[in-house]
Amino acid sequence: MLTRNSADVIVVGAGVVGAACAHYAARCGLSVTVIDRGSVAGGTTGGGEGNLLVSDKEPGPELELALLSTRLWRELAELLPPRIEYETKGGLVVASDAARIRALRTFAAAQRRAGVTAHEVPADRLNELEPHLAPGLAGGVHYPQDAQVQPALAAAHLLRASGARLRLGEEVTGILTGANGEVRGVRTPAGDVHAPYVVNAAGAWGGELARLAGVNLPVLPRRGFVLVTEPLPRVVRHKVYAADYVADVASDAAALQTSAVVEGTPAGPVLIGASRERVGFDRTLSTEVLRRLAAQATALFPVLTRVRAIRTYAGFRPYLPDHLPAIGPDPHAPGLLHACGHEGAGIGLAPATGLLIARLLTGAEPPMDITPFGPGRFPAAA
Incomplete structure (x- = not known):
């Protein structure tokens, strides 16, 4: 009993x-x-x-797990209240030069063979997806399966x-x-x-x-910070990040790594990540991390240079070797x-x-x- x-x-x-x-x-x-x-x-x-990503995962068991979760999140979105802010916004991964777009193109082709939907976007079409993106990027890949929830x-x-x-x-x-x-x-x-x-x-x-x-x-903690801006009109439509982010996710380095991930939210604020470093459970605020994230985010979206960051928060990712x-x-x-x-x-x-x-x-x-x-x-x- x-x-x-x-x-x-x-x-x-x-x-x-x-x-x-x-x-x-x-x-x-x-x-x-x-x-x-x-x-x-x-x-x-x-x-x-609240990232629900397939775009950052190379073919293999984690991507298979992510594709299964993508289907399950759609089912849960029908079951749970709209307040979880489930949003199929899609992801846009951008490359800054010719070498990076070639690498991103190869990565996306392998993902497609594993079941991911990925559409290459030439440089002159990027602004159709994100009107406020910085000029001069070499191109990108659009991942419509990427989504978001309020965690x-x-x-x-x-x-x-x-x-x-x-x-x-x-x-x-x-x-x-x-x-x-x-x-x-x-x-x-x-x-x-x-x-x-x-x-x-x-x-x-x-x-x-x-x-x-x-x-x-x-399991070891890997600290990360997120910057939150003041509420804005929807200046960032997708989850946008530079292709270097994928390498940072896969890295074993304990030292600080930052690669901007920028996204709007239904409530208005823009969220700016992502940093990674192994410092135990130390929550000390790092102004160096915040400076790097802000600089990388404004390099992708110059419009954000005129926007106030109103708060930041830290979390610990559970890292296995x-x-x-x-x-x-x-x-x-x-x-x-x-x-x-x-x-x-x-x-x-x-x-x-x-x-x-x-x-x-x-x-x-x-x-x-x-x-x-x-x-x-x-x-x-x-």
Whole structure:
């Protein structure tokens, strides 16, 4: 018999990935408890821009996951309230010179073979898509499948739709196990919660939760800042970024990297990212990062030089060394499943991740090969 302190599955993390896991598990008939030491979307999700991208992913397992999520986000947009601000705005990747447009053309051709819709845009047609773009660019590629949500609202409404029991402001301090090491629930300051399955959707803190279970998941935080402008008319119609952004996403460097991603929002402000650096969980404001982002954004859109930035916020992307999320059962802790390590793509990849986890929990066939995401690809804890 299930009680307030028991469930079929416990999801640790009330961000958008945890919310998606709860949503799809509940749709499969499971009772779900979601536990978070903070608030809904209080971690990585709340520090994100809401990107739902296929444009930045090379052919392979992550792109396959993104294409599945693209279809699922369309379905969720029909189910969830319009307030999640789901917007199929499309992406525009631009190149500054001939060498970069050749590289972008080759990249887009490979993506098309993998199922991505990508249309090359010659230099003299860029302003038809973005009238305020800087002159002199060499061309670009338009990705109509790229989309956007308001991430905190998406997480909140997914959780509401799931019907999951929420336990917010409760930190998981231990993993309960049985005689053979199998998961039996979690321990919190408010008491033990029992379940035969625990899903680690703790984002950048996923490595800490794994250690409580005595297993290794080498998640590291990768800090990023976003600049927010004053509300504007729709001066930026798509999600626009320079082709160099793709290389930054794939980089292993710990040092600061910035490559402007500029987009308008339904509410009016323009969001300007993206920076990446591994500095632990240091939230110290970096004026150097903000200067770089502003300079790169105004180089793409000179009109923004006359616009005020009214605030900035930081977040931590959950980084794994091979740039693939960990999705699936931990081979060293029966009953523990991981759903974290998506780096900056977690909002976009959340629905597919949630669906895969739900299928694994119920013994159903996953809709794609999950082998590349297996947590067992990392060394066991020492």
